[in-house]
Structure formats: C-alpha cells, structure tokens
Amino acid sequence: MSLLTVKDLQVSIGGKSILQDIDLTVSRGRVLGIVGESGSGKSMTAYAIMRLLPDGSELSGEILFNDTDLAAASEEAMCQVRGRSIGMVFQEPMTALNPLHTIGDQIAETVRIHSKVGRAEALRITLDTLRRVELPPEEFPPSRYPHELSGGQRQRVVIAMAIALRPQLLIADEPTTALDVTTQAQLLSLLKRLVDTDQMALILISHDLAVIANTADDIAVMRNGVVVESGSTENIFNHMQHPYTVSLLKASGHVPEKLAAGVLADEPLLVVKDLVRDYRLPRKRFFDAVNYFRAVDNVSFTIKRGENVGLVGESGCGKSTLTRAILGLEETQGGTITLDGERIVAKSEMSLACRRKMQVVFQDPYGSFNPRHSVGRSVAEPLHALEDRPDRLAQQKAVQEVLERVGLNAADSKKYIHEFSGGQRQRIAIARALIIRPSLIILDEAVSALDVSIRAQILDLLVELAASDDIAYLFISHDLSVVRSFTQRLLVMKDGRIVEEGQTDVVFSRPQHPYTQSLIDAVPVVPTVFAQRE
Amino acid sequence: MIQFLRNRRNLIIGALLCLVFIAAAIVSFFWTPYDVTTLDIANKLKKPALPYLFGTDHFGRDIFSMIMVGARTSIAVALVAVTIGMVVGVPLGLFAAANRGALFDELIMRGNDLIFAFPALLIAIMITAVFGPGALNAIIAIGIFNIPVFARLTRAAALSLWERDYILSARVAGKSRLRISAEHILPNLLNLLIVQGTIQFSLGVLAEAGLSYVGLGAQPPTPSWGRMLAESQTMFSFAPHLAIFPGLAIVLTVLGLNLFGDGLRDYFDPKLRHNRRSEAAVPLDELALLDSEKGRSIK
Numbered sequence: 001m002s003l004l005t006v007k008d009l010q011v012s013i014g015g016k017s018i019l020q021d022i023d024l025t026v027s028r029g030r031v032l033g034i035v036g037e038s039g040s041g042k043s044m045t046a047y048a049i050m051r052l053l054p055d056g057s058e059l060s061g062e063i064l065f066n067d068t069d070l071a072a073a074s075e076e077a078m079c080q081v082r083g084r085s086i087g088m089v090f091q092e093p094m095t096a097l098n099p100l101h102t103i104g105d106q107i108a109e110t111v112r113i114h115s116k117v118g119r120a121e122a123l124r125i126t127l128d129t130l131r132r133v134e135l136p137p138e139e140f141p142p143s144r145y146p147h148e149l150s151g152g153q154r155q156r157v158v159i160a161m162a163i164a165l166r167p168q169l170l171i172a173d174e175p176t177t178a179l180d181v182t183t184q185a186q187l188l189s190l191l192k193r194l195v196d197t198d199q200m201a202l203i204l205i206s207h208d209l210a211v212i213a214n215t216a217d218d219i220a221v222m223r224n225g226v227v228v229e230s231g232s233t234e235n236i237f238n239h240m241q242h243p244y245t246v247s248l249l250k251a252s253g254h255v256p257e258k259l260a261a262g263v264l265a266d267e268p269l270l271v272v273k274d275l276v277r278d279y280r281l282p283r284k285r286f287f288d289a290v291n292y293f294r295a296v297d298n299v300s301f302t303i304k305r306g307e308n309v310g311l312v313g314e315s316g317c318g319k320s321t322l323t324r325a326i327l328g329l330e331e332t333q334g335g336t337i338t339l340d341g342e343r344i345v346a347k348s349e350m351s352l353a354c355r356r357k358m359q360v361v362f363q364d365p366y367g368s369f370n371p372r373h374s375v376g377r378s379v380a381e382p383l384h385a386l387e388d389r390p391d392r393l394a395q396q397k398a399v400q401e402v403l404e405r406v407g408l409n410a411a412d413s414k415k416y417i418h419e420f421s422g423g424q425r426q427r428i429a430i431a432r433a434l435i436i437r438p439s440l441i442i443l444d445e446a447v448s449a450l451d452v453s454i455r456a457q458i459l460d461l462l463v464e465l466a467a468s469d470d471i472a473y474l475f476i477s478h479d480l481s482v483v484r485s486f487t488q489r490l491l492v493m494k495d496g497r498i499v500e501e502g503q504t505d506v507v508f509s510r511p512q513h514p515y516t517q518s519l520i521d522a523v524p525v526v527p528t529v530f531a532q533r534e
Numbered sequence: 535m536i537q538f539l540r541n542r543r544n545l546i547i548g549a550l551l552c553l554v555f556i557a558a559a560i561v562s563f564f565w566t567p568y569d570v571t572t573l574d575i576a577n578k579l580k581k582p583a584l585p586y587l588f589g590t591d592h593f594g595r596d597i598f599s600m601i602m603v604g605a606r607t608s609i610a611v612a613l614v615a616v617t618i619g620m621v622v623g624v625p626l627g628l629f630a631a632a633n634r635g636a637l638f639d640e641l642i643m644r645g646n647d648l649i650f651a652f653p654a655l656l657i658a659i660m661i662t663a664v665f666g667p668g669a670l671n672a673i674i675a676i677g678i679f680n681i682p683v684f685a686r687l688t689r690a691a692a693l694s695l696w697e698r699d700y701i702l703s704a705r706v707a708g709k710s711r712l713r714i715s716a717e718h719i720l721p722n723l724l725n726l727l728i729v730q731g732t733i734q735f736s737l738g739v740l741a742e743a744g745l746s747y748v749g750l751g752a753q754p755p756t757p758s759w760g761r762m763l764a765e766s767q768t769m770f771s772f773a774p775h776l777a778i779f780p781g782l783a784i785v786l787t788v789l790g791l792n793l794f795g796d797g798l799r800d801y802f803d804p805k806l807r808h809n810r811r812s813e814a815a816v817p818l819d820e821l822a823l824l825d826s827e828k829g830r831s832i833k
Contacts, residue, residue: 327706355708368699372721378700385708432703 002027003168003201004049009061009071011041011048011225018044019225022061026201026218028168031192033216033233034205035248037451038422041225042205046171049203050088051078065169084114087162089155091174096158097146103130103157104142110161125164132197133160134190151315152183156190163194169201170194176211180314180478185522188215207451209252210481210524213237221245247453254456255485256463269340269439269472270303270326276334277321295321297496298335303472305439310487310504311476312519318496319476323444326474327360340439356385359433363445365425369417375428376413379403382436402431406461423454427461434465442474447482459486480523484508492516545797551790555783559605568596570603571755579773589775591765597775600757601783607669607758608787611751612738614673616731619680624727626681627688628719631696632711643689646682654679654741655748662750669752672745676738683734684727691726692719725802729795736791743784759784 002025009022019041026032036042047053049063051070063070070081082088090096097106107129108122117125127137133156146154155175162170172191176184192215195202206212212219213233220230221244229242240246277296295318303309313319324330326337328344337344342354359382362368369378376399383395390398400410406427417425426446433441443462447455459482465471477483483490483504490507492500492515500513511517567587568574574594582589588597626646630639649657658675665671692715695701704714745751746760754761759780766776 324702327702329702329705352708355706358706360703360706362699362702364699368703370700370718370722373718381704381709382707 623684
C-alpha cells in the first residue's frame with residue numbers, strides 16, 4: 001500500500017498550465033527521486049503536494065496521502081499535515097535557519113507547534129532528533145547558533161527540524177546542491193539511513209542524475225511540467241525509453257573532445273610563485289594583537305599557453321581568493337604572479353596591455369551583467385583595456401562578430417540581459433571574455449549553475465574556442481566530473497595550499513593525497529549499466 | 535486597468551495630491567483670486583464663504599490666494615534643498631564606497647555623523663544667526679541637513695553593488711573606480727535615490743514650515759504656510775479657519791509626498807515585482823527563475 005499517490009495532478013498559475021497529468025506514488029521505506037532541469041516543474045510538484053502554491057494558482061486532481069485527499073483538504077487540515085505528517089527540506093541551509101535562535105529552540109519550536117508537550121519533553125525530543133541526524137548533543141549542544149555550524153551541519157539541523165515529529169513523508173528539494181561533494185555524500189547516506197530506520201518515505205528532488213541514481217529506489221523524470229518517464233531505478237537505467245532521459249544521461253556524462261595532448265608549446269603563460277594572501281581578522285578585544293587569516297598559503301603553479309588547467313577544492317579553500325589575486329583585484333602579501341612575462345600587481349599600476357591578456361567568466365549568469373546596460377554595451381566593456389580603442393562602429397562590429405561566434409545572433413546586442421536564459425547569458429559572458437582575444441580565461445565555476453544539457457553545449461563551445469584561438473583556461477570548479485572531462489592538468493587545493501598537482505587522468509586514477517582520494521570517492525557517478533541492487 | 539489602479543492606490547493618491555499643490559504653485563505665478571500683498575481691512579477675518587473661498591485673515595488678505603503663493607515657497611525651498619543634498623551627498627557616498635575603508639571614506643562618513651548630530655533646526659538657527667533670516671538661508675540649512683542622508687544611503691547601497699560580478703568584470707577590463715561608479719553603480723541606484731528624494735522632499739516641506747513658524751524662514755510679505763500658522767495662533771478661538779487651511783495644506787502635501795514615495799518604492803522594489811508580473815501572466819519564466827535562483831548559491 002503506497003503512502004502517497006498523486007493522480008492526474010494539474011496545476012496552472014494565472015491561467016497558464018504549469019503541471020500536467022502528474023502521477024506519482026511513494027511507499028514507506030522507499031525513496032522517490034524526481035529529476036529534471038530548471039523549469040521542469042519538479043519543485044512545483046513538491047509545493048503542490050504541500051499545498052504551498054503561490055497565489056493565483058489552480059490545482060486539480062488527487063493527492064492521496066494515507067487515503068485523505070490533500071488536494072481537497074482545508075487550510076487548517078493542511079497545517080496539521082505540514083511539519084507533522086509531511087516534513088520538508090529546502091536547498092539553502094544558510095537561509096533556512098533563523099540566525100537569532102539557537103538550533104535547539106528551532107527544533108523544539110516545530111515540536112511544540114504540533115504536539116502539546118511540555119518544555120522538558122520538547123527538549124528530550126530535540127536531543128533525540130539531533131542524535132538521529134548525527135549531531136551528537138555532546139559535541140553540538142542545542143544552545144549553538146546557526147553561524148557556529150558549517151553548511152553541512154546546518155543542513156542536518158534543517159533535516160532535524162523536518163523529521164523531529166517522525167513524519168511519514170519527507171520532501172527534500174535539492175537538499176545537497178549548495179554543499180560540497182564530500183558533505184553531499186554524507187548527507188545523502190544520512191537521508192537513506194533515516195528512510196530505513198524510520199520507515200519513512202522520501203521524495204528527493206534534484207537536477208543531478210547521479211545523485212538520484214545512487215539514492216532513489218524509484219525515479220520520475222520531469223520535463224516542462226510533465227513526467228516523461230518513471231519507474232524503478234534499475235528499470236530506468238537499464239531500459240531507458242524516453243529520448244529526453246537518454247539525452248539527460250548523455251549530457252551529464254558529457255565529455256568534450258579534448259585538445260590533442262602534445263600540441264602545447266612549452267611556453268609558460270601564467271606563473272604563480274609562492275603566493276600569499278592574508279586577511280586581517282577583526283580584533284576580539286581592543287588591545288589584542290592583529291591576527292591574520294592566511295587564505296592562500298605559498299601557492300605556486302604554472303599554466304602553459306593553450307593549456308586547460310583545473311583547480312578543485314571545497315568551499316573556503318581559497319579558490320576565489322586566488323582568482324581575485326590573479327586578476328589583480330586584490331593585494332597580495334607575498335610571492336609573485338607573472339602573466340606572459342609581466343608582473344601582475346593590484347591597483348591601477350597594472351598595465352592595460354597586461355589586463356587585456358586575461359579575462360574571467362563568473363558562475364552566476366544572473367549577477368554578471370549590469371541589468372541596465374544592453375548586451376552590446378556589456379560585451380564591449382573589455383575593449384576599454386585596448387590602447388587604441390576602436391570607434392563606435394568598429395566596436396559594434398566586434399560585438400556582433402563575437403556574439404555570432406558563441407552561437408547567438410548579431411541582433412542580440414540591442415537586447416537587455418533579462419531577455420536571455422541562463423545558458424544564453426553564460427554564452428554572452430564568454431563573448432565578453434573573448435572580445436579582446438585574451439590568452440587566459442579564468443572560468444570561475446562558469447558552468448556550475450547551468451543545467452546538464454546546456455552545460456554540455458557550453459563546454460563544447462569552450463573547447464572549440466580554445467582550439468581556434470589558442471586560449472588557456474584556468475577552470476575552477478567544485479564539480480569533479482566536469483573537471484575530469486574538461487581539463488588536462490589538475491590542481492587540488494585545500495586550506496589555502498595546493499596539495500596535489502598532476503595530469504588530470506593520473507590524479508583521478510592514482511590520487512596521492514588522502515584529501516584528493518576522499519574528494520574523488522564522494523563524487524556521485526551515474527552507473528553505465530545498472531546492477532541489481534540489494 | 536482597475537486592478538492596476540488598486541495595486542497602486544498609494545502611488546496614485548500621492549501623485550494626485552502632489553499635482554494639486556504643484557499646479558497651485560504654478561498657477562499662482564499668473565493668477566490668484568486676490569493680490570496677497572494688498573491689505574483690505576474692511577474685509578478682515580471673513581469666514582470661509584464666496585467670494586473668499588477659505589476666508590480672509592486679520593489684514594483682509596484672501597487665505598486661498600496666500601496658500602497658493604505659499605505652495606510656491608514650500609515647494610521651492612524643499613526642492614532646492616533636496617537637490618543640494620543629492621548633488622553633494624550622492625557623489626560623496628559613491629566616492630566613499632569606491633574607496634571603502636580608506637582614510638577618505640572615514641573622513642566623509644565621520645563628517646556625516648557630525649552633521650547628523652545637529653538637529654536641522656539648530657543648524658538653521660545657527661545660519662540665520664550669522665546671515666539673517668530668509669528663504670535662502672532656510673534652503674541652505676535644510677540642504678546641509680540632507681547631505682548626510684543621501685551620502686549614507688548611496689554609500690550603503692553602492693557597497694552592496696560593488697560585490698556584484700559585473701563590477702568585477704568591469705575592473706578586470708581595467709576601468710577606474712570613478713568610471714565604474716558613474717557607469718555601473720549610479721544607474722543602478724537611481725530608483726532608490728528617486729524614492730528617497732521624494733521622502734526627503736516631504737521632510738523639506740515640513741522643515742520649511744517649521745522654520746517659518748519660528749520666524750526663520752521666508753520673511754513677510756512673502757506668504758508661507760508655517761508663518762500663516764504662527765500668525766493665526768492668537769486668533770484661533772474666534773477665527774479657526776486661519777489655522778485650519780494652512781495646516782491642512784501642510785498635512786496634505788506631506789501626506790501626498792509620502793504616499794507617492796511609498797508607492798514609488800513598491801513600484802521599484804524587485805521583491806514586489808512578483809505581483810506586477812503575475813498580472814501579465816508569465817509564470818513560466820518565473821518558475822525557471824525559481825529553479826535557477828536556487829542553483830545560484832553553489833559558490
């Protein structure tokens with residue numbers, strides 16, 4: 001007997017159809033994975049089950065939960081269901097917790113809203129729940145505040161809030177997307193354990209096919225508000241029916257054709273030597289000595305002309321600081337950075353000639369453009385670094401050329417950035433980087449925010465451009481599978497130091513440092529042939 | 535259309551009230567029912583009735599005409615004062631944000647604190663003590679008080695913009711901080727500044743009325759709402775209309791400007807943009823945005 005059965009669920013907002021004919025079932029002790037790209041309606045499905053749809057939306061169909069139809073339930077009845085029978089975990093652990101309340105209070109609050117228990121009993125349940133999410137109260141007393149915990153620990157607290165009352169169903173919407181790979185692996189196994197021990201049902205929503213493949217018992221693949229394929233995980237992976245599922249799988253394991261090794265000229269382009277970057281820490285007391293935090297600690301590496309170098313590490317390891325230092329945006333406290341023979345120094349002393357050899361593409365396709373400038377103006381911005389700046393007409397021509405090179409229309413230069421999708425925006429960001437023909441492009445998590453199919457296209461584009469323009473990439477990412485397929489050499493960074501360096505293939509097959517090993521182990525991999533699971 | 539009006543009730547009521555007073559001020563240049571400088575003792579202290587719509591004061595001057603001309607003073611003083619505040623304060627704020635943590639930033643911001651520490655009225659009294667009372671000095675006093683308001687607002691908002699990726703790309707392109715401030719930061723602050731400007735405008739009207747009330751604003755014979763109030767208070771028991779009409783004029787103008795400012799803020803606020811867009815029924819992009827919004831914080 002299934003716990004939750006969704007039948008013919010339809011949702012429309014403001015007359016526009018969002019979800020059509022959704023059929024899903026979950027039973028206790030099982031994990032249903034919903035996978036799809038952005039805009040596929042996977043989050044909307046979760047909100048529909050919780051009846052948390054935005055104003056102006058209409059819902060029809062049946063949502064049978066323990067034989068009550070949630071689709072027809074009153075708001076009061078839903079308040080009883082939410083948090084008590086169905087728990088929910090959202091993606092962002094940084095904003096899901098109130099920074100002013102202790103974690104214990106926040107867990108106890110959920111308990112006390114739904115069950116009339118006293119303070120002492122609520123505290124007992126809180127301690128018990130913390131133990132269940134593997135935050136032993138001896139080490140993590142409930143009097144801690146969210147800012148005293150890491151991202152993964154916070155997400156555990158969020159899960160604790162959701163499961164404190166032992167709900168029958170837990171909905172987790174991208175619970176690990178904001179976390180590092182090692183933390184992600186730990187949290188996924190925690191969720192699986194909770195499903196087993198509590199005989200809870202779990203709906204796991206993710207854009208990452210690999211995460212779903214390794215965790216879910218059943219899978220529903222969604223696209224444009226429709227479930228295109230569903231079934232048991234083995235079935236889906238062994239007998240894939242729908243072309244969209246096939247293309248999704250292909251895209252997530254996409255390997256762009258690498259440049260043939262050996263064509264590299266043995267000419268160093270970027271040389272970083274003994275780089276040190278210290279941040280001044282705020283004084284705890286007025287007369288304390290000033291303390292420093294070393295974000296980049298004696299880092300040295302070289303990128304050759306036309307080479308693809310990956311830089312991986314978890315959040316807080318100093319990747320971004322290193323990027324900013326290379327770009328000459330931050331002062332350094334020691335060591336040197338040389339680009340094509342010229343020293344890079346922060347502040348304006350850096351020559352324009354040096355600036356034009358280096359460009360950057362950022363992660364966030366929404367934040368990297370001034371919303372008030374036209375695309376053409378944004379793309380033309382790096383031309384500022386040329387000594388003999390071309391006139392308006394020539395600039396326009398250059399913009400149109402480069403837009404066409406990245407697969408957009410020349411006419412797009414007149415449009416504004418909000419008219420483009422995430423993938424198109426990333427193409428525009430690449431166009432902006434290309435326009436002055438740099439020798440080095442730093443890709444700072446440039447494909448992390450993109451859907452797999454779009455990510456595959458962008459990676460292909462980057463490789464193609466590297467071949468034709470002789471561009472070197474410093475590819476910074478937390479996603480090891482992308483780094484593996486895209487780069488020739490790999491740097492692994494931890495706590496501000498580079499702990500391992502070598503050919504990408506070699507590092508992946510024979511990692512030397514235990515940290516590299518743990519990173520590689522934590523990466524969820526889509527199995528090629530799905531073996532029958534226990 | 536009705537939905538459109540209902541959602542912007544504040545904006546529309548505010549705009550209408552402001553328009554009425556601005557129109558009154560403009561019309562007063564060409565025409566007023568009576569001349570406000572001519573005394574007509576025979577018709578003094580008339581109750582509100584035609585031909586004297588709002589009645590007459592103790593010199594027999596038409597109150598309706600005086601309010602029209604008074605609107606001129608109020609609006610001119612407040613407008614010029616806000617302009618002074620913006621023209622000086624915004625560049626200071628931009629400059630401070632561009633050189634965050636530098637000595638200059640500290641100097642500007644501590645200087646602001648210093649000005650903030652004096653109430654506007656105290657500065658006005660100081661200035662009039664030195665230069666003598668008058669509308670011009672009221673403008674300068676209110677203007678000085680407006681500078682730190684705009685400088686702080688601009689600096690705070692600009693600092694958050696400086697963290698954006700597109701600012702980093704502009705810096706990578708080798709643009710100077712000054713240029714980035716003008717090209718990228720200022721245009722993105724305009725909404726905020728317009729809203730704050732409206733609210734400072736209403737505070738300016740109030741401040742002008744206050745200064746005139748204590749005799750430090752516009753000097754006779756120039757009519758001013760604040761001074762009309764001050765002159766009427768001894769006659770309040772037998773001629774309340776002398777106080778009620780200028781009082782109403784001040785309240786309604788300030789109310790109108792505040793509503794207008796609130797309405798503008800709602801209109802510009804991206805958090806409330808959601809409502810505006812659902813009217814246009816484009817929820818599909820909204821969904822895509824919802825999803826991608828979540829994917830953004832992976833860093």
